[in-house]
Amino acid sequence: MISSLIRNVGALPLKNSFGRHVSRTFATGGFPAPRLFDYATVTSNLTVSDAIESVEAAFKALSKGKVDVPMPMHIGIEESDVAGPGDCHIKGGYVSGTPTFTVKLACVSFYNNLKKNLPPGSGIFIVVNAVTGAPLGVFQENRFMTDLRTGAAGAVAMKYCTNPDQDVVGFIGCGAIAKNMARAAATVRPIKGVAFALEGAEQFAKEMSNELGVPFEVATSAQDLCGKSDIIFTQTPGGSTVLEKDWLNPKGVTIIASGSDQPTKCEIPPDVLAASKYISDLTKQTRKVGELRSALEAGVMTEDDVYAELGEVVNGDKVGREGNEIIVVDLTGTGAQDAAIGQVAWDKLSQL
Numbered sequence: 001m002i003s004s005l006i007r008n009v010g011a012l013p014l015k016n017s018f019g020r021h022v023s024r025t026f027a028t029g030g031f032p033a034p035r036l037f038d039y040a041t042v043t044s045n046l047t048v049s050d051a052i053e054s055v056e057a058a059f060k061a062l063s064k065g066k067v068d069v070p071m072p073m074h075i076g077i078e079e080s081d082v083a084g085p086g087d088c089h090i091k092g093g094y095v096s097g098t099p100t101f102t103v104k105l106a107c108v109s110f111y112n113n114l115k116k117n118l119p120p121g122s123g124i125f126i127v128v129n130a131v132t133g134a135p136l137g138v139f140q141e142n143r144f145m146t147d148l149r150t151g152a153a154g155a156v157a158m159k160y161c162t163n164p165d166q167d168v169v170g171f172i173g174c175g176a177i178a179k180n181m182a183r184a185a186a187t188v189r190p191i192k193g194v195a196f197a198l199e200g201a202e203q204f205a206k207e208m209s210n211e212l213g214v215p216f217e218v219a220t221s222a223q224d225l226c227g228k229s230d231i232i233f234t235q236t237p238g239g240s241t242v243l244e245k246d247w248l249n250p251k252g253v254t255i256i257a258s259g260s261d262q263p264t265k266c267e268i269p270p271d272v273l274a275a276s277k278y279i280s281d282l283t284k285q286t287r288k289v290g291e292l293r294s295a296l297e298a299g300v301m302t303e304d305d306v307y308a309e310l311g312e313v314v315n316g317d318k319v320g321r322e323g324n325e326i327i328v329v330d331l332t333g334t335g336a337q338d339a340a341i342g343q344v345a346w347d348k349l350s351q352l
């Protein structure tokens with residue numbers, strides 16, 4: 001009865017503010033339902049190399065002010081008889097001139113899931129038609145697409161902030177992000193990998209060596225890794241700093257740090273940051289949740305010491321490597337990357 005009423009209302013003619021008759025199809029929806037892509041479909045059809053080109057373009061657009069990246073939204077789920085504990089983070093962005101925009105919802109720290117043999121985190125990307133505003137696709141990715149866009153940013157940083165002869169690449173922290181960084185690094189040039197982590201370095205080195213067909217060794221310590229590496233990717237949970245200035249290769253090194261994405265985290269000591277050519281993914285973000293935050297708090301840097309945002313190096317406004325310097329690229333993860341991987345996912349998976 002109610003649905004037939006709604007159908008009838010939908011059929012009624014309606015006048016807009018100019019007195020013209022308009023269809024009232026909105027009452028019945030008007031748009032097709034968004035397509036749903038499940039986790040297996042997403043993970044078996046997208047790779048980090050799919051994301052690199054569009055993430056590079058997104059960084060370019062970001063540095064020209066052509067990306068709308070709102071501040072992330074956070075919903076805290078208090079633990080009770082019927083809920084939580086847990087956190088929900090909502091991020092998104094629109095890269096000007098692209099046909100879609102993206103909103104992503106990441107649920108983390110639902111630790112009671114573990115008692116039910118479920119993971120504590122899950123997530124979806126919603127990709128929306130930028131002409132009509134209608135959602136096109138919902139991607140059940142449970143963090144997979146975030147990890148891909150993070151790896152893609154690592155590839156962009158390596159491409160623009162290292163020299164072609166820098167091929168020994170160290171990975172401090174050998175978890176999920178490290179795998180995407182290693183896959184991404186191998187798309188830039190053939191690498192020789194070095195791994196160090198509190199846990200999982202041996203397994204990571206074996207798996208990456210097999211998958212990428214490049215040599216990997218396990219370092220005995222972070223100091224050992226730093227002494228051997230031209231490029232160092234750090235992706236630990238950011239509970240404490242993971243290297244020291246005296247350990248770094250005097251011929252120059254590029255550190256690509258991605259572990260810090262919260263105001264409680266840091267991986268790189270302030271004296272290393274102060275001595276470096278410091279490049280942020282997005283300074284308004286790194287000053288709050290990236291490595292820059294701890295250098296500002298220690299009083300060893302000001303925002304005037306930021307050499308560039310990564311997009312400025314990508315679009316040629318600022319030069320990348322210029323000699324035996326220490327470069328730190330601070331990657332906190334931007335909505336521009338989320339929009340870029342959302343577009344790639346829709347382009348690729350909507351063809352299935």
Ligand SMILES: NC(=O)c1ccc[n+]([C@@H]2O[C@H](COP(=O)([O-])OP(=O)(O)OC[C@H]3O[C@@H](n4cnc5c(N)ncnc54)[C@H](O)[C@@H]3O)[C@@H](O)[C@H]2O)c1
Nearest residue numbers: 173174175176177197198199235236237258259331332333
């Ligand atoms: N910047 C971004 O865009 C972005 C995106 C996603 C995740 N992250 C962050 O990246 C970090 C890593 O995430 P993950 O999913 O790979 O974590 P993970 O738990 O899968 O792996 C962490 C690795 O770091 C190692 N580790 C921890 N402390 C260490 C230390 N002091 N020295 C050496 N190794 C250490 C662990 O043994 C493990 O190998 C987290 O802080 C996460 O929030 C950042």
